[in-house]
Amino acid sequence: MKEKEKKEMENESNTLIIEGRNAVLEAFRSGRTIDKLFVLDGCQDGPVRTIVREAKKQDTILNFVGKERLSQLSGTGKHQGVIACAAAYGYSDIEDMFCLAEERGEPPFLILLDNIEDPHNLGAIIRTANLAGAHGVIIPKRRAVGLTSTVVKTSAGALNYTPVAKVTNIAKTIEELKERGLWFVCADMGGETMYSLNLTGPIGMVIGNEGEGVGRLVKEKCDFVAGIPMKGEIDSLNASVAAGVLAYEIVRQRMK
The missing domain is CATH 3.30.1330.30 (Ribosomal protein L30/S12)
Structure with missing residues (x-):
């Protein structure tokens, strides 16, 4: 096989x-x-x-x-x-995420995933999204893992509180969300150091595929490309770890 x-x-x-x-x-x-x-x-x-x-x-x-x-x-x-x-768990609508942000009195903070394939990574990112105060996670319908039982288990209960929506096209969704006032940052090792970027306000954070990173079309739609400083001999982080690092830089800046 x-x-x-x-x-x-x-x-x-x-x-x-x-x-x-x-x-x-x-x-x-x-x-x-x-x-x-x-x-x-x-x-x-x-x-x-x-x-x-x-x-x-x-x-x-x-x-x-x-x-x-x-x-x-x-x-x-x-x-x-x-x-x-x-799906082992029900999906939400993007509108649910805006409602959640409004209920909390916060500018929207959404996490968009460009073709994450590993259910453990998706579950871990949903868990991080909940703990970082993100209002929702958006995943594509094709070439990506959905809400399997492994994702539900790995999220450690976060799926009960964090909406997850499925969309046909991530790049088009970014365009639509920009019309609603969001700015977008994607994680890429060739980007500007994340500490020098202004990541406050209504924001969407984009994390790419485990092997190929953020696709070219999706990256072109983003306003910022954020690089995570790395001091070791290898050149990339696991997708869920990268999501956690960048999400908490957004948290740090939003708490100022």
């Missing part, structure tokens, strides 16, 4: 798996967040077409796969050609 497929299987194993046509259809109709839908390739009967329509309405990621792939995902062997991967 390829490394990418292995990683996907690990993420899916930590997600609520729903099998069978009736169960999957009811999950969609109940409003449950479905991250991914796997459908037997070539299956075109009425119930399956109905499920696919519901998936498209919710912008669920659709995968048409062979019998072997479905058998790998299935825990019961009775998938009937459809398997859904549902």
Whole structure:
């Protein structure tokens, strides 16, 4: 099995798996967040077409796969050609984050994650977000881990208090949030030392992928690129550690 497929299987194993046509259809109709839908390739009967329509309405990621792939995902062997991967925890809306900031009488502080793939990193960042007083975490729908059971566990209860929203496009979301008065800073080792930047006021902090960092398009949307001082022989921090360091520089400046 390829490394990418292995990683996907690990993420899916930590997600609520729903099998069978009736169960999957009811999950969609109940409003449950479905991250991914796997459908037997070539299956075109009425119930399956109905499920696919519901998936498209919710912008669920659709995968048409062979019998072997479905058998790998299935825990019961009775998938009937459809398997859904549902979030282990419910998502919020970005509007919930602005409401939380308003309730606290604080300028918004949001954390945006550009394709974080490790559920332990996502859980740790959500935990840090809560402790640093961030009003929410925003993650992309594709090429990133969602709210799996591992994320819930690693967050140590922070998901009960910190809203997490899923968006189609991080760069576009930054543009929309700028219209609401937010400034954006991303962490990148080529940036200006974070201590010299003004990180007060309404702010969005962007943390990039574990291996590649913040993508070029997302970085171009940011107002500041913050470098974290490093004195050792290696040249990068773990994504969740970098998030913690930069988040607490924002906390320090906001407390002045």
